[in-house]
Amino acid sequence: MAESEALLHTMPPARSADDVYVAIKEALAGNQFGAGQYLREEQLAKSLGVSRTPVREALRRLDAEGWVETRPNYGVRVKAWTLQDAREIFEARLLIEPFLAGRAALKIGAPDLDRLRALADAMVSITRSPSTPESTDAWFAANGEFHAIITAAADNTRLDRSLRSMKETPLIKWTFVTYSDADRERSARQHVDLVLALEQRNAAWAEAITRCHILGAQQAVLGRYADEHRPA
Structure with missing residues (x-):
């Protein structure tokens, strides 16, 4: 066969x-x-x-x-994903995701905040152990649920659906494989800070953290791509 x-x-x-x-x-x-x-x-x-x-x-x-x-x-x-695809996805995320995080800060409920705190703590714990395929999968699952809760709380179905479609691509999971230990630690700290911003109903802070969070992921992905395709 x-x-x-x-x-x-x-x-x-x-x-x-x-x-x-x-x-x-x-x-x-x-x-x-x-x-x-x-x-x-x-x-x-x-x-x-x-x-x-x-x-x-x-x-x-x-x-x-x-x-x-x-x-x-x-x-x-x-479709074979290219560097241009990666750039376009990150550009779109930078336009949509910070806005949704800011809206979520004004709308999110206590149960969602409790779950976000638990997920953020779980990701911090993952960064304290050596990276393995299992820990990468656990990080990917926790991170996906974390951001899905926030964008859903923004209560904009069309933007949420568009963002979810982009994040379902194999390219996004590859982002986590590219992360160094320092990248993971930075990302975990940003998750904790984002929960604080949401708890304080600070939309501007939530937007700023989310924007930095995406830019960090973008740098990790594009940086690795450049290293792997550097002329001999």
Whole structure:
């Protein structure tokens, strides 16, 4: 069995058009398909137990969101993320995320603040131990939940949805792999400070911390990319 077909069999059966879209998107986010790999409608449909129609619609949606690209006369292939993609995602995050953090400071409730504090403390604890694949996964999960709580609390569904779509890309998880111990420690401190800003209902402070937080991640990613692609 070809490698691409074996990967397809790890995807769960789908029940609706939305299920098909989510299943393929999760497979892409989990790097089950390699960059540049062609996605065949017939194989996907067979793996998911559906007709080709919902698969075709899911691929159209994923193309519009930038996960895949359609090549006339060739088919649909997994998008290979580039340095320009990274720059565009960080630019968009800098426009949206600080604004949502500022709004969240004025709206967020006590239960969410308690959860944010617990997540921030957990990330501080992670930085106190050597980095491992397991600790990276734990950091990624805690960080994702942390920021999702804040952007949801801002109560702007459209911006929240746009931001979540950007953060689901494999490129974002790669950000955490690029972090040095110093990067993780800085990021953990910023999480703690952001909780303080939210607790004090200080929108300007929350916006400033979030902006610095994103700029730090941007520097780590673009810096590593430059090092890995430095001319010999």
